[in-house]
Amino acid sequence: MSHANRPSRIRRTIQRLAVVLCIAGSTALVAAEVSPDVAQSATRIEADVRFLADDLLEGREAGTRGHDLAALYVATQYRQMGLQPAGDDGTYFQAVPMLRGTRIRDGSKLAITRDGATTELEFQEDFLPSPTYDAEACAVKSAPMVFVGQAVDAPELQHDDFAGIDVRGKVAVILRNAPARFPTDQRAFHADWDQKAAALEQRGAVGVVVLSDPETERKRAWDLGVAGWRRPGMRVLDQDGRPLDTYPGLACVANVRASRADAFLAGSPYDATAVFDMLEKGALRSFDLKGTVTLASRTKLERVTTRNVVGRVAAPANPLAAEHVVLTAHLDHLGIGAPRNGDAIYNGAQDNAVGVAAMLETGRLLQGNAARLQRSLLLIALTAEEKGLLGAQYFAAHPTVPIASIVANVNLDQPMTIGEVSDVIAIGIEHSTLGPLVHEAAAGARFAVTPDPFADEVLFIRSDQYPFVRAGVPAVALMNGVKRKDGADGLTALRDFLSDRYHLPNDDLGQPIDWLGAARLATVNHDIAFAVATRPQRPRWNAGDFFGERFGRR
Numbered sequence: 001m002s003h004a005n006r007p008s009r010i011r012r013t014i015q016r017l018a019v020v021l022c023i024a025g026s027t028a029l030v031a032a033e034v035s036p037d038v039a040q041s042a043t044r045i046e047a048d049v050r051f052l053a054d055d056l057l058e059g060r061e062a063g064t065r066g067h068d069l070a071a072l073y074v075a076t077q078y079r080q081m082g083l084q085p086a087g088d089d090g091t092y093f094q095a096v097p098m099l100r101g102t103r104i105r106d107g108s109k110l111a112i113t114r115d116g117a118t119t120e121l122e123f124q125e126d127f128l129p130s131p132t133y134d135a136e137a138c139a140v141k142s143a144p145m146v147f148v149g150q151a152v153d154a155p156e157l158q159h160d161d162f163a164g165i166d167v168r169g170k171v172a173v174i175l176r177n178a179p180a181r182f183p184t185d186q187r188a189f190h191a192d193w194d195q196k197a198a199a200l201e202q203r204g205a206v207g208v209v210v211l212s213d214p215e216t217e218r219k220r221a222w223d224l225g226v227a228g229w230r231r232p233g234m235r236v237l238d239q240d241g242r243p244l245d246t247y248p249g250l251a252c253v254a255n256v257r258a259s260r261a262d263a264f265l266a267g268s269p270y271d272a273t274a275v276f277d278m279l280e281k282g283a284l285r286s287f288d289l290k291g292t293v294t295l296a297s298r299t300k301l302e303r304v305t306t307r308n309v310v311g312r313v314a315a316p317a318n319p320l321a322a323e324h325v326v327l328t329a330h331l332d333h334l335g336i337g338a339p340r341n342g343d344a345i346y347n348g349a350q351d352n353a354v355g356v357a358a359m360l361e362t363g364r365l366l367q368g369n370a371a372r373l374q375r376s377l378l379l380i381a382l383t384a385e386e387k388g389l390l391g392a393q394y395f396a397a398h399p400t401v402p403i404a405s406i407v408a409n410v411n412l413d414q415p416m417t418i419g420e421v422s423d424v425i426a427i428g429i430e431h432s433t434l435g436p437l438v439h440e441a442a443a444g445a446r447f448a449v450t451p452d453p454f455a456d457e458v459l460f461i462r463s464d465q466y467p468f469v470r471a472g473v474p475a476v477a478l479m480n481g482v483k484r485k486d487g488a489d490g491l492t493a494l495r496d497f498l499s500d501r502y503h504l505p506n507d508d509l510g511q512p513i514d515w516l517g518a519a520r521l522a523t524v525n526h527d528i529a530f531a532v533a534t535r536p537q538r539p540r541w542n543a544g545d546f547f548g549e550r551f552g553r554r
Helices: 008-031 036-052 063-080 184-193 193-202 213-218 222-226 272-281 349-368 390-398 433-443 465-470 490-501 515-534 546-551
Strands: 093-114 117-120 127-128 139-147 170-177 206-209 233-236 252-256 287-313 324-330 334-341 342-345 374-383 407-412 423-427 449-452 475-480
Touching: 008 233, 008 546, 036 063, 036 349, 036 490, 036 515, 063 287, 093 127, 093 139, 093 390, 127 170, 139 252, 139 449, 170 193, 170 287, 184 193, 206 287, 206 465, 222 407, 233 390, 252 287, 252 465, 287 349, 287 390, 324 349, 324 390, 324 515, 334 546, 349 374, 349 475, 349 515, 374 515, 390 465, 407 465, 433 449, 433 475, 449 475, 465 475, 475 515
Parallel strands: 139 170, 170 206, 206 252, 324 374, 324 407, 407 475, 423 449
Antiparallel strands: 093 117, 093 233, 093 287, 127 252, 139 287, 287 374, 334 342, 423 475
16 A cells, blocks of 8 residues: 555544534534633633642641642632732631631540439430530539420511520520521521520529431531541631630530430420420420430640732722632631541532632633723631631621721532532522622522522521621622533432532542532632622612621611
């Protein structure tokens, strides 16, 4: 066979193949409705997530080397895209002083004495003490007990779990959450642990036992939830080096699994079955319990410093340039913990490497449109969300720009990019004039807006937008929706994630991640922020809104 014409034949073959691939690629883009810009965004987001969720970062727990590496990476991305440093002392970093508390098994005790007999509960199997931050040891000896429902006092809703009982000098035994009959906003507010703890301390309780319930454990098994008991908790330190939000009057706090509720309720007018039935029906009663309880625990306390990462997209000089739209996503996850299927690194790919990467991509898009801005923007990769929204709490209390200059917060937390969808969910959309802007941005990306499908989970108070809300700033939190384009049940897929991967080692790079979905969400995030940053009127709380009335600026 002659080879004289081989190069030309190869060349023609390559050219024909290129044409076919070009046509196929174009067809695929049209079929998937993916623009080249969105495809490029998806590639950049994937690159960011593959670094942030890599085992090298060891789960990015706040106060660890892995989190420091992640913070350095985010700062490098800010610098590369041209954001101004907006942290401390001309840097991208805001130092957040923390007290880290790690439980110590030895010395932990929960025992109930009744009719001369003592029942001791088993650490981890039956109960788990909360770390203490005002002292390295706590003890409550032979204290009387009282059941206080869900420890909610809501006079505006004619509800008071404390009515007719005295908690002074006693250990309060309570259930989680707030009454299901409450409107969503009030339920979210009154479900907050800080509200319950402050009410109990004010009334003189000396300790708290928080009972789990069957519905809570159906969603998240007790054994799964307590497996990481060695993982430390944290509290922010004030300017005098004292921990905040510790409620020292409540000397000891312990969490107890649902199946051991009768250890506390035995001999009372209602057993556990009756109490859980009252919980389901919204008819809880408070009553004294028979017997006494002894609580004890030990905590190792250490001071650590972790960091928020803050960059600024500066608007051109104009009367509104000193005002700010704040975009947030939490950078931390759970670090190294109890192994599951041989894996001990809690990478947090969906929670929240994807959220950080989508925020970074939003910043790139905004920086490209900076000349059109009226207001400036801050991008903040927040630390210690998993420890109780602590990085956001610290920034809201010690902002690197005047708090009055912050007009809105748009937060990305666990965007749930687990399948291609045609909708987005905006937690908190009903509270402020950010709502119409969300609908407008979603429509521009050809997304529907789906109401929060997990309203009973009170997500509005459980992520980093809430400290901004408490500072009077209107806020929403974005995530992908549940209307799957492949026909699958998106709500079931979300629930499966929450039960099988949420806060577990397999929330990692081995799971399917819809990179294009993350890119589309970044586009929506950009369009909301851009709208706030270019329109003359600040977002406002809606008239009569619960959070606006309670926290809004006057």
